[in-house]
Amino acid sequence: GAGVSQSPSNKVTEKGKDVELRCDPISGHTALYWYRQSLGQGLEFLIYFQGNSAPDKSGLPSDRFSAERTGGSVSTLTIQRTQQEDSAVYLCASSLSTGTYEQYFGPGTRLTVT
Amino acid sequence: AQSVTQLDSQVPVFEEAPVELRCNYSSSVSVYLFWYVQYPNQGLQLLLKYLSGSTLVKGINGFEAEFNKSQTSFHLRKPSVHISDTAEYFCAVSASKDNFNKFYFGSGTKLNVKP
Numbered sequence: 350g351a352g353v354s355q356s357p358s359n360k361v362t363e364k365g366k367d368v369e370l371r372c373d374p375i376s377g378h379t380a381l382y383w384y385r386q387s388l389g390q391g392l393e394f395l396i397y398f399q400g401n402s403a404p405d406k407s408g409l410p411s412d413r414f415s416a417e418r419t420g421g422s423v424s425t426l427t428i429q430r431t432q433q434e435d436s437a438v439y440l441c442a443s444s445l446s447t448g449t450y451e452q453y454f455g456p457g458t459r460l461t462v463t
Numbered sequence: 464a465q466s467v468t469q470l471d472s473q474v475p476v477f478e479e480a481p482v483e484l485r486c487n488y489s490s491s492v493s494v495y496l497f498w499y500v501q502y503p504n505q506g507l508q509l510l511l512k513y514l515s516g517s518t519l520v521k522g523i524n525g526f527e528a529e530f531n532k533s534q535t536s537f538h539l540r541k542p543s544v545h546i547s548d549t550a551e552y553f554c555a556v557s558a559s560k561d562n563f564n565k566f567y568f569g570s571g572t573k574l575n576v577k578p
Contacts, residue, residue, distance in 0.1 A: 353506070382566070391467070391553065392568035405565065440507070452566065454499075454507040 351375070353455035355441050361461045362431055370426040370458045374443030381424050382444075382452060383416060387437040395439075398424060399446075431462045467556050469569035477577050478546055484539040484572045486554030495557040496537040498528055501571075502550045510552070513537065524548065549576045 354373045362368050374381050383395040394408040398418045409415070413432075418424040428435055438459050442452035470485045488494065498510040511522025518530040528539045537554060554569040 384568075391469075391570040392555075392566075394566060394568075397565070442507075451509050451512065456504075456506045 353441055353443050353453050355439075355455040355458050357458060358456065359459045359461075361463060364433060364462055365430055367427065367429045368431055368460065370428075370439050370460070372424045372426070372441030372443075372455060374422065374424070374441070375453055376422075377445070378443035378453070379421065379446050380444045381418060382442045383424070383426050384440040384442065385410075385437045386440055386457070392440065395426070428460075431460075433462045436460055436462045467554050467567050467569040469552075469554055469572050471572050472570065473573045473575065475575045475577060476544055479543045481542050482540065482544050482548075482574065484552050484554075484574065486537045486539065486569060488535050488537065488554075488556045488567075490535070490556060490558060492558055496528075496530060497555040497557065497566075498522065498526070498537075498539050499553045499555060499568075500550050501553065507553065510539070544574070544576050546576050546578060548574060550574060 353375055356371045360368055379400055381398040384392040385395055386392050396403055396409055396416050397405045400421050401418050413429045416424060416426045438457040440457045441455045444452045466489045468487045476482045496513040499507040500510050501507045510526050511520050511528055513520045513530045521527045526539055526541050528537055530537050551571045551573045553571050556567045558565060
């Protein structure tokens, strides 16, 4: 079956512009996670969805970052007024539920802010 | 707060040699432990996980890891590596908070297998 997909795979944007990153989880997976992977760094947790609700938004770096999930499926991560320090690979993962611990990762979106 | 430390950012090794990738974590609560692998230009995939039971966990591709609670470690080992094992390896810890398992990842170890 299809895995987690993310789009676009690469995004180059100018500082100050808004960007939207999309994640399509595995069908039937109720939990969805967003992470950020900066050069030479580990994965930084951003936000988690159970269904359409986000119980934990503590990882969002600033109020320029927001995310939503509709229909318990597709999720969008929006970064407003992008800054150069937002440049990173943004990874999405999904899992069956909170009771199932394995996360399945997408290939990521590489964001470059110039 | 949880944290995960991968002591080696890069590990070069010759083909067919043994390898150990180190991972230590800090936690005051029960945790679940994972190793993920990221091959070049691919997404992360699960190598193995420790949830409970035997402290020696076997995963895919001949890898295994041992959970050591007293040393708060979860080192990854393989007795004989192949060129195809060249990848970046991430250790992760999951701790339960408010019925949600939050993952904390280490900074990764790049394994470079040389012929």
